[in-house]
Amino acid sequence: MNFADLSQHLAQWQKSPGQFSDVVISSRVRLARNLAGMSFLSRCSDRQVREISERLRTVLTGGALGEGAFYVDIAEADPLESQLLVERHLISRQHAEGNGPRGVAFTPDETVAVMVNEEDHLRMQVLAGDLQLEKCYERICQLDEKLEEHLTFAFSSRFGYLTACPTNVGTALRVSVMLHLPALKMTGQIEKVLRSARDMHLAVRGLYGEGTEAIGDLFQVSNQTTLGKSEEQIVSDFREQIVPGIIDYERSARAALLENRRAALEDRVCRAQAVMKSARLISSEEVLYLISQLRLGLSLNIISDITVETLNKLSLLTQPAHLQMHLGRSMSPSERGEARAELIREKLGEK
Amino acid sequence: MKFECEKCQHEATVHLTEIINGQKIERHLCEQCAADEGITIKAQLPISKVIEELMLQSSAEKEFSDLRCNVCGISFLEFRRGGLLGCPNDYEAFEHVLVGLLERSHEGNSCHVGKVPINAAEGQRVQNELLRLRGQLAEAVGREDYEEAAALRDRVRYLSDGLHEEPK
Secondary structure (H helix, E strand, O other), X not given: OOHHHHOOOOOHHHOOOOOOXXXXXXXXXXXXXXXXOOOOHHHXXXXXXXXXXXXXXXXXXXXXXXXXXXXXXXXXXXXXXXXXXXXXXXXOHHHHOOOOOOEEEEOOOOOEEEEEOOOOOEEEEEEEEOOOHHXXXXXXXXXXXXXXXXXXXXXXXXXXXXXXXXXXXXXXXXXXXXXXXXXXXXXXXXXXXXXXXXXXXXXXXXXXXXXXXXXXXXXXXXXXXXXXXXXXXXXXHHHHHHHHHHHHHHHHHHHHHHHHOHHHHHHHHHHHHHHXXXXXXXXXXXXXXXXXXXXXXXXOOOOOOOOHHHHHHHHHHOOHHHHHHHHOOOOOXXXXXXXXXXXXXXXXXXO | OOOEOOOOOOEOOEEEEEEEOOEEEEEEEOHXXXXXXXXXXXXXXXXXXXXXXXXXXXXXXXXXXXXXXXXXXXXXXXXXXXXXXXOOOHHHHXXXXXXXXXXXXXXXXXXXXXXXXXXXXXXXXXXXHHHHHHHHHHHHHHOOOHHHHHHHHHHHHHHHHHHOOXXX
8 A cells, every 4th residue: 555645635435525514524433343262452462462463454354345455554654654544534543652563454445444453452443424324334334244254253242242441342333423513612602512412421522533632623522322222223313313413503503603793704714715825834733723714614605716625635635644745755843834835825726 | 720731831731630559649731741641531531530439439349459350360450540451251250340330331221232243152152261261371381381381272273263264
């Protein structure tokens, strides 16, 4: 697999906007599994960890993910390459920074990715743009069954699929959506959403998952409860109740802003566009902040000379590892600031 | 009252109070340094906290502290410190303590009602035996009984190949 090539393109799932794309950036489902008859990773000997990683690599590259699947040995990868995979949501930050034999297998379209030896022996995920949780679940279920043809997973009839951390046990299913909530943030209503999310046993995190901040008004909402509900129930609660509730709330906050503070909103969006087109030095956080304004402006028809795909592209390709990989050299933060600003102007057709 | 991060002088936004060996230790960190130390800020109570609370509520703390899994060797206290279990058998070994903990993290539930693996019945029988054999193997290697270790290794390999097949 060619990292430089990867660093220049959006994943397929980021390209096609759908019915809820004004608020929902992406959907993701994840299953955790451990091999039966083996200890969890923290109690495995080095030899066992290697054995697990080799066994899983063989299965994952032997057809379980279909033709042309990639496998990256994270222990051998360059830090910049691992960081690129984090920015593309193919691995977690913990996995990039972990120790010992570990890796990730993923399909060429990057919709399916399986981390080997992260917190559990296997962490598989399916990603999709827009709100497509059922489709993601269906796909991950097929993968789970395919893997079961070759592997036996640790399971108990009482507790379900057994995981290293008891907070994941049972279905070991994590359903999450990445939401863009600028209007709720601007009007201060986001706190209410976060509080009620907590009451509904949901976790709210930032762009890169656990322990990350919500930059660019992006919030990742996921279920905490994995035991005592069926997989279908978890998915449908999310799809039918939780997410539509938040979407409606954000949409009405946007409508109210447009009605009551139109000039201020237009000013904000157009200023963001001006900065994007003319900045000479820019950080990746600022890019995400500005893109948030543009995304909002686009969804409210304040601007129309840019597409969601371009915005998705800009938010990904301007991330530190993508930028350095794209330009083929490692750079200091200030060099990156300059290169980033140049790349943005180029993509927006400015000089 | 504002605190400076004890590592880098930025404003501390993460405030920790830890009780180690009965001593209260207060720490103040900025988000980045806290993340570097592996401290994550979650909406949910961290698992160690849940376990802690559970232990405090219980009058049988002594009993918990003696719990140990005879397969992977992890003690309940080690699990409490790290938040991660050592092997699938821990769910059985620590069952009566874990149930309360699971109920707190899963809206009062402690029983799985979801999907079941296709080969569940067979898998369960073999997986428990494998776990035991691996424990014995480590012990045999530890006391340098290589003959015993070789026999155990063969048995482990045989059972393990039955559970996890190479793709054809």
